[in-house]
Amino acid sequence: xMPKARVKAAAWAALAVAVLAAPALGxxxxxxxxxxxCSLMMVALSWNLTLNAGLISLxxxxxxxxxxxxxxxxxNRLGAPLPLSLLIAALAGSLAGMGLAALTGNLRGIFFAxxxxxxxxILRVVGLMTPDLTGGAEGLYLTPGLRPAPAVVTFAxxxxxxxxxxxCAGLALTRFNLACRAMRNNEDVSKMFGINPLVCRVxxxxxxxxxxxLAGGLNLWHGGFLDPLVxxxxxxxxxxxxxxxxGGIHTLVGPVVGSVLTVFLSEGTRIxxxxxxxxxxxxxxxxxxxVLAMPSGVVGLWRRVLARRARP
Amino acid sequence: MGLYxxxxxxxxxxxxxxxxxxxxxxxxxxxxxxxxxxxxxxxxxxxxxxxxxxTLYKLDPLTSLPxxxxxxxxxxxxxxxxxxxxxxEAPHLNQILLTxxxxxxxxxxxxxxxxxxxxxxxxxxxxxxxxxxPVLLTFSRLIAFVVAVLLVVALLGWxxxxxxxxxxxxxxxxxxxxxxxxxxxxxxxxxxxxISAALGAAAGGLLSFLIPLxxxxxxxxVVKAFAIVALGGLGSVMGxxxxxxxxxxxxxxxxxxLPGGSGWAEGVSFVFLLGILLLRPRGxxxxxxxxxxx
Numbered sequence: 001x002m003p004k005a006r007v008k009a010a011a012w013a014a015l016a017v018a019v020l021a022a023p024a025l026g027x028x029x030x031x032x033x034x035x036x037x038c039s040l041m042m043v044a045l046s047w048n049l050t051l052n053a054g055l056i057s058l059x060x061x062x063x064x065x066x067x068x069x070x071x072x073x074x075x076n077r078l079g080a081p082l083p084l085s086l087l088i089a090a091l092a093g094s095l096a097g098m099g100l101a102a103l104t105g106n107l108r109g110i111f112f113a114x115x116x117x118x119x120x121x122i123l124r125v126v127g128l129m130t131p132d133l134t135g136g137a138e139g140l141y142l143t144p145g146l147r148p149a150p151a152v153v154t155f156a157x158x159x160x161x162x163x164x165x166x167x168c169a170g171l172a173l174t175r176f177n178l179a180c181r182a183m184r185n186n187e188d189v190s191k192m193f194g195i196n197p198l199v200c201r202v203x204x205x206x207x208x209x210x211x212x213x214l215a216g217g218l219n220l221w222h223g224g225f226l227d228p229l230v231x232x233x234x235x236x237x238x239x240x241x242x243x244x245x246x247g248g249i250h251t252l253v254g255p256v257v258g259s260v261l262t263v264f265l266s267e268g269t270r271i272x273x274x275x276x277x278x279x280x281x282x283x284x285x286x287x288x289x290x291v292l293a294m295p296s297g298v299v300g301l302w303r304r305v306l307a308r309r310a311r312p
Numbered sequence: 313m314g315l316y317x318x319x320x321x322x323x324x325x326x327x328x329x330x331x332x333x334x335x336x337x338x339x340x341x342x343x344x345x346x347x348x349x350x351x352x353x354x355x356x357x358x359x360x361x362x363x364x365x366x367t368l369y370k371l372d373p374l375t376s377l378p379x380x381x382x383x384x385x386x387x388x389x390x391x392x393x394x395x396x397x398x399x400x401e402a403p404h405l406n407q408i409l410l411t412x413x414x415x416x417x418x419x420x421x422x423x424x425x426x427x428x429x430x431x432x433x434x435x436x437x438x439x440x441x442x443x444x445x446p447v448l449l450t451f452s453r454l455i456a457f458v459v460a461v462l463l464v465v466a467l468l469g470w471x472x473x474x475x476x477x478x479x480x481x482x483x484x485x486x487x488x489x490x491x492x493x494x495x496x497x498x499x500x501x502x503x504x505x506x507i508s509a510a511l512g513a514a515a516g517g518l519l520s521f522l523i524p525l526x527x528x529x530x531x532x533x534v535v536k537a538f539a540i541v542a543l544g545g546l547g548s549v550m551g552x553x554x555x556x557x558x559x560x561x562x563x564x565x566x567x568x569x570l571p572g573g574s575g576w577a578e579g580v581s582f583v584f585l586l587g588i589l590l591l592r593p594r595g596x597x598x599x600x601x602x603x604x605x606x
């Protein structure tokens with residue numbers, strides 16, 4: 001029998017191959033689901049990464065929107081092709097993340113959370129009020145000739161999600177991860193271990209911001225249209241919290257499983273019940289139930305089941 | 313000159329409504345130490361209650377206000393007893409996500425039940441106005457302001473002089489000591505949450521004849537309320553009043569003075585919020601709440 005770690009690695013690899021190969025089938029429906037799940041996965045992993053350092057973000061739509069706009073402007077104004085525009089988007093997100101971390105200094109808990117919310121809302125207002133840059137409330141289209149085939153975009157999104165998982169798995173093995181966890185448990189004590197919380201926060205938000213912005217940029221290439229209400233929609237923030245919570249926070253597999261479940265549940269209800277409101281209602285109920293009944297998510301539930309079985 | 317007086321009056325009226333919308337957040341945070349992201353939904357539900365009472369039973373929004381306030385209070389009390397109570401000892405994350413989730417549920421319940429169409433109620437005072445020299449006084453805003461002030465004064469009086477109000481202040485100051493004095497803190501928690509919700513619903517009832525209603529009207533208000541309580545110092549009722557007035561005046565000033573001002577005015581609260589959190593997280597009144605908190 002194979003050792004457990006090998007089985008896990010093989011499962012991850014098989015999943016990656018399946019997600020990356022799916023666009024080759026050329027089914028528009030499959031591609032759409034793939035894009036939704038993979039882009040949510042990136043934002044969810046990014047949110048989980050910030051949470052890992054004890055930072056509760058309510059501003060992931062800010063990164064998402066910034067990335068979307070960076071990619072859109074790079075493509076429309078500079079004629080940047082897909083990979084370059086995505087690089088610019090990720091860089092923009094990283095810079096914004098570092099700026100936010102430096103700015104919020106040592107704000108903790110609820111104070112940090114509300115600052116990120118304000119950050120994202122400010123960007124929305126600025127986006128609406130600077131029509132020369134963003135197209136204002138009317139929005140902007142991606143120049144049609146630039147768009148590659150849907151399968152290519154889908155592949156890029158899938159690649160982004162795989163990269164996000166690899167980055168998170170890699171980070172989990174580093175001292176950085178331990179520093180983040182120490183900070184999460186007690187920032188004052190972590191200082192005694194020689195951790196500089198500010199540096200740690202800047203690094204953490206640089207990675208997380210870049211990841212979420214990349215997802216935003218990718219989604220722009222999928223959708224082709226942007227306005228400030230779509231770009232900085234609070235919905236992204238909500239989804240980025242629900243997916244890790246449903247799957248299991250502070251784990252790698254949690255946000256991945258959670259993203260799949262969240263997209264299936266919200267899209268399922270949207271398609272099944274038709275009327276608007278229901279899918280969001282389901283997400284809200286999910287959030288409440290998760291917090292009250294299973295704060296460690298599906299993964300936590302599964303682990304408890306395994307632990308019970310293992311007992312003689 | 314006339315413009316400035318008008319600006320002052322309009323800013324003051326807006327500040328009065330903001331006080332009413334924000335003071336509930338200040339109260340529930342001060343006593344229970346939970347930031348309630350669903351507070352805006354009480355405002356929204358209060359508005360819809362007033363709207364439906366006006367549409368179905370021909371009740372003027374001003375007449376139905378006591379009903380709306382009572383309904384909001386009972387709903388808040390029950391919500392605390394049934395749901396919020398379970399996360400009192402939980403990490404911040406759970407508290408934030410729970411109230412966020414409740415907000416999402418209430419918002420979309422409203423979408424499902426009443427669609428996303430904009431609606432508005434009319435009151436007897438809706439179309440009346442008077443000119444005082446260079447200043448135009450809209451009666452609906454004036455009355456809303458007066459009612460808001462009366463409710464806030466009632467809250468302050470209740471906190472200061474009634475037995476339960478004293479107990480509430482005691483819990484806000486020191487839970488352990490309050491418990492040792494035989495104050496039923498669980499009941500005080502639920503009561504404060506109920507009163508907080510009732511004040512939110514009252515703000516909603518007044519807004520029902522001032523602005524168009526939609527299921528999404530609550531969340532922007534809750535962010536503004538955060539800005540207000542952050543300006544004044546989390547948990548300080550007097551601070552919340554000062555913060556609300558400051559925000560009302562600044563927003564009005566921005567929308568009067570800047571070109572395209574009403575769009576930028578929406579951003580004023582967020583700038584305040586970010587600025588105050590970064591520069592002086594304890595607000596103007598500077599209570600050392602961060603230390604108290606943990």
